[in-house]
Amino acid sequence: MKQTPEYDKIQQQMKKGVITLDGFLGDDTRNLVDIIASDSMTVSRLKTTCKAIAERMEYFRELGLGGLGEFISVDNAFDVKVDSVRGLLPSPFGGKGMYGKINTTVVNKKTGRSIVYTDLHIHFIADHCFFEGKGSPFRLEPEDLVEILEVPETTE
Numbered sequence: 001m002k003q004t005p006e007y008d009k010i011q012q013q014m015k016k017g018v019i020t021l022d023g024f025l026g027d028d029t030r031n032l033v034d035i036i037a038s039d040s041m042t043v044s045r046l047k048t049t050c051k052a053i054a055e056r057m058e059y060f061r062e063l064g065l066g067g068l069g070e071f072i073s074v075d076n077a078f079d080v081k082v083d084s085v086r087g088l089l090p091s092p093f094g095g096k097g098m099y100g101k102i103n104t105t106v107v108n109k110k111t112g113r114s115i116v117y118t119d120l121h122i123h124f125i126a127d128h129c130f131f132e133g134k135g136s137p138f139r140l141e142p143e144d145l146v147e148i149l150e151v152p153e154t155t156e
Contacts, residue, residue, distance in 0.1 A: 003031040013092035014133075024092065024124075026135025040129045042142045047153040053142065054126030056149045057117055061104045071107070077150075079107040089120055093128055108148045115140065115148045 003011075011032040016023035028035055043050055064080035066072060071079045081104070088098035099120040107114040117140055124130040125140075132139035145151065 001033045001037060003033045007032050010092050010094075019090060019092055022137050024130075024136055024138075025133035026137070026139060028133030028135055030133075032130075035133055036129050039131045039142055043129065043146075046142060046146045046151075048146060048151050049154050050125050050129035052154045053145050053149070053151050054122050056151045057104070057122045057125065057145070060106045060149065061102070061119070061122065064104055064106075071105075077109055079109060081105045091120065091123055093124075093130075095123065095127065099123060106149060108150065111148065113144075113148045115144055117145075 011025070013019055014024040014032070016025075025035075030038075040050070043053065060074060060078065060080050061082055063074050064072065064082035067081055069081065069083045071081045074080045083103055083105075085101040085103070087101045089101065090098055099118070102119045103116055104118070105114060105116045118138075121131075121138075121140055124132070125145075131142055131145075
């Protein structure tokens with residue numbers, strides 16, 4: 001896929017200090033479409049889809065809301081906590097509007113590994129297959145999400 005002028009504008013919005021202090025690209029110098037293509041290939045290699053990963057993230061977020069900021073057990077295999085920080089962030093991709101600064105922490109009790117993600121991450125992955133650029137402090141690695149959240153294989 002070729003980087004379009006629209007993606008150039010989106011990539012400019014993702015730079016440090018535009019929407020967030022750290023931005024969304026880290027030290028990744030690739031074009032946005034190349035970052036997305038690379039992660040999409042990784043997701044395919046993992047035999048799942050960005051949609052399936054985002055659905056699993058949303059599943060834990062929704063169940064975790066019941067814990068009111070405290071860890072709760074989910075499916076006897078995970079501990080989940082959802083907490084919120086004041087404020088809203090827009091997506092550099094545009095879209096439905098603002099995303100709350102809501103953090104979901106999922107601990108896989110079998111592996112002892114955990115991951116933290118935001119509502120904006122869910123949007124990035126569900127709608128754009130974007131996990132943030134390499135070197136970004138909030139980048140989510142597709143392999144980590146699939147393993148920790150136990151995302152099922154899918155043929156979609």
